[in-house]
Amino acid sequence: MSSLDSRIRSDLEGKIRSGEWPPGARIPTEHELVAHYGCARMTVHKAITALAAAGLIERRKKAGSFVARPHVQTAVIEIPDIAAIIAARGETYLFVQLQSARARSTALGEASSLAGFYLGPDVLALDGLHVAAGRPFCLEHRLISLAAAPEAADTDFSATAPGSWLLGHIPWTQARHRITACVAGAGGEALQIGRNAPCLQVERWTWRASQPVTFVRQLFPGDRYDLVAEFTPD
Amino acid sequence: MSSLDSRIRSDLEGKIRSGEWPPGARIPTEHELVAHYGCARMTVHKAITALAAAGLIERRKKAGSFVARPHVQTAVIEIPDIAAIIAARGETYLFVQLQSARARSTALGEASSLAGFYLGPDVLALDGLHVAAGRPFCLEHRLISLAAAPEAADTDFSATAPGSWLLGHIPWTQARHRITACVAGAGGEALQIGRNAPCLQVERWTWRASQPVTFVRQLFPGDRYDLVAEFTPD
């Protein structure tokens, strides 16, 4: 926190963010910074390396270190467990299972829409509704690979959201998210909104050690949920 | 890339991701790893510190290092410049200005909706349309603080997207994003879709050195754009 390297780092970061060192400018060499701060090179190196990892500067051997030119806005969005979202709002949370089926994946018509994401021959298909403060909050359609999560076959998801359960049982996943806007369509009835109401749709494909584990499609009424991303590159 | 510390790091990471070391498990101490890999402690320390920064492990003095229990899914989404999105698709890009006005911010009715985001007394208000391959792609409404970006007053935005211009002139910002689903509403005409068509709305508030710079609201037809986030924590 107040270690020397972090002080050096925020010192340099301040000069960049304030514009004192504009994009493209060359910053002092490690050697010069060592002389300036009166410390070992490793200490300066650690500070500069962290700035480079954060994308604020670019380093080139022999040439030096330069303030980077921003090109993309990256934002970190957190997609927490839905139960956690609702708990944070101070509302009561409930999960209701609508349908559950165990099937051979080839029997699932949608298998083809999951291009390149083959969950194995044995798949659990679950439909459920997340309810916040008595109002429908999110309609969820989920497929779970029983090869990757065999315990799921013996678990009762009638009141437990499969997302929370999976997070606790098949953790440390790799995932891909897709966020789109669409109309509620057939899901409008369960969500108690019109078929033409706009919804935020989050799709997530999840792997564990490169083995597909689960796919989920979540539909949020547009007026009940939004994603907020604070972006403080550091 | 193939330095010793990165090899140690991916070695440990593999044991975590494969489940060999489940969440909550204690991983070997730095001392033990030094003995195992036959290197200096700094080298092991660098590898472990990187894993801790990535959130894969938690470290507690005296107690040791433990595989973290995942609780939130964080995803890094990149929100690139719209021109870059379209260029990446290999389509032609065009920006069309619809309206431009310089105003006292109190004269803008919406000022109140930007709670806590006061752009200063002198504001530039711009409406424009991003066009990809001849079709409307994004409707944009933007406010620029002339206190933060005085050069904007003398710039011609009739064909230059203000977003690209700002990125090059007032870089290294801090930002907040909000992503919602809504209907096109009045914007439906400019986008050549129905008023009830679902849209992805991205709002972004931008600061530079804690000074508000710009606010933008972008409306994407739901079927023409989606956000994709690859999540490979590392």
Added chain:
DNA sequence: GTCGATATTTTGTCTAGACATTATCGGCTG
């Protein structure tokens, strides 16, 4: 002047220690 080999500068990685910090453990005391 142009090309190419060599020197130099700058960053990247690593070592073998030192001391600081802090939470836990175990024992001592009341």
Added chain:
DNA sequence: CAGCCGATAATGTCTAGACAAAATATCGAC
């Protein structure tokens, strides 16, 4: 048994070097 308190074990930071790798700069030959 409860509570305090010091020993200890683990991480956190830092040093003063060393060598490696890479890219630029320089100088010489032609």
